[in-house]
Amino acid sequence: MTTNIAVFDGHNDVLLRLYKSTSPDVVSDFLRGEDAGHIDLKKAQAGCFVGGLFAMYSPSPGNFAALSKQMTGGRYAVPLPDPLPMEDARRPVLGELAILMKVLRQSQGAVTLCRTAAEIDAAIGRASLAVVLHLEGCEAIDGDLHFLELLYAAGLRSLGPVWSRNNIFGHGVPFQFPAGPDLGDGLTPVGEKLVRACNEMKILIDLSHITEKGFWDVARLSNAPLVATHSNAHALCSSPRNLTDRQLAAIRDSGGMVGLNFATCFLRPDGNMTADTEVDLMVRQLDYLIEKLGEDHVGFGSDFDGATVPAKIGSAAGLPVLTETLRQSGYSEALLAKLGSANWLNVLARTIG
Structure with missing residues (x-):
């Protein structure tokens, strides 16, 4: 009988889901388990989801989920949302951070906020869900980076300068298909400062x-490993959110990391966002990423609670479906351990300390 592989995941949006929930007690929902969503403590335990980068994110006005329904038919162009004012961006970030702090306080040690790789190891060792705090898109941060200092003090150890929306730090790629990633300008001067x-x-x-x-x-400015927490290979799915072979080579050469995005629109050759997507496409992406990056530089970056994932995976509880499919495809236990958590822990040790 095979055992489940421990998974430390590169990206999820559960804090946003809880922030947007109309439930009167989202903290209890997360800790006790609920039908909704991809991640809660029970689903994590069922799927051997031991931790990950938990994103704080500021949604644009309106219902972007409705816009995402346009991502079908093999060809689409969803417009970039308008830039988000700083004060509008801070409100959800603070709300999501407050939810996390309540989860930590009420979990009685079952969830741990981790600031170093050693703290991640220790949390996993005592079967506590290891949370590394991430900011997806930096609209909440001012140009003087004062708010960055506050978030760092609260535990922030990972950020994406932009989401798919332009801000004072740089430019994001739109949700288009098919398209390459060269769809806008790069970092601004304040982005370089960041x-x-x-x-x-x-x-x-x-x-x-x-x-x-x-x-x-x-890549030009940073002295740290280059990391794409939830992206796939552009050669297999021509979304601008996916990475070209040249980008993959740069990540490899920096000692960096790519987390396989489970979002079906970044897996499927037709770019469609539909749960009716075979797990074999995830294996195909992993095969390619390992070929280009090497087996020490690939992991999982599920995008749970932020995207449509293959129905056979369904949630964090379904992670053993993926690992068993990889076993059946010839992946060794040693390689599965690297993909599941070891590679993430290694790059985090070399990045956040």
């Missing part, structure tokens, strides 16, 4: 939503 600050503070810089020009700007 990269240097992240290097100094040992904050991981996520390249998953940035334009190709922005990617190369970060």
Whole structure:
């Protein structure tokens, strides 16, 4: 009988889901388990989901989920949302951070906020869900980076300068298909300042939503491993959110990391967002990423609670479906352990300390 592989995941949006929930007690929902969503404590335990990068994110006005329904038919162009004013961006970030702090306080040690790789190891060792705090898109941060200091003090150890929306730090790639990632300008001068600050503070810089020009700007400026927490290979799915072979080579050469995005629109050759997607496409992406990056530089970046994932996976509880499919495809236990958590823990040790 095979055992489940421990999974430390590169990206999820459960804090946003809880923030947007109309439930009167979202903290209890998370800790006790609920029908909704991809991640709660019970689903995590069922799927051997031991931790990950938990994103704080500021949604644009309106219902972007409705816009995402346009991502079908093999060809689409969803417009970039308008830039988000700083005060509008801070409100949900503070709300999501407050939810996390309540979860930590009420979990009685079952959930741990981790600031270093050693703290991640220790949390996993005592079967506590290891949370590394991430900011997806930096609209809440001012140009002087004062708010960055506050978030760092609260535990932030990872950020993406942009989501798929332009801000004062740089430019994001739109949801188009098919398209390459060279769809806008790169970092602004204050974005370059942010990269240097992240290097100094040992904050991981996520390249998953940035334009190709922005990617190369970060590669030029940063002294840390290049990391795309939830992206796939453009050669297999021509979404601008996916990475070209040249980008993959730069990540490999920096000692960096790519987390396989489970979102079906970044897996499927037709770019469609539909749960009716075979797990074999995830294996195909992993095969390719390992070929280009090597087996020490690939992991999982599910995008749970932020995207449509293959129905056979369904939620964090379904992670053993993926690992068993990989076993059946010839992946060794040693390689599965690397993909599941070891590679993430290694790159985090070399990035956040």
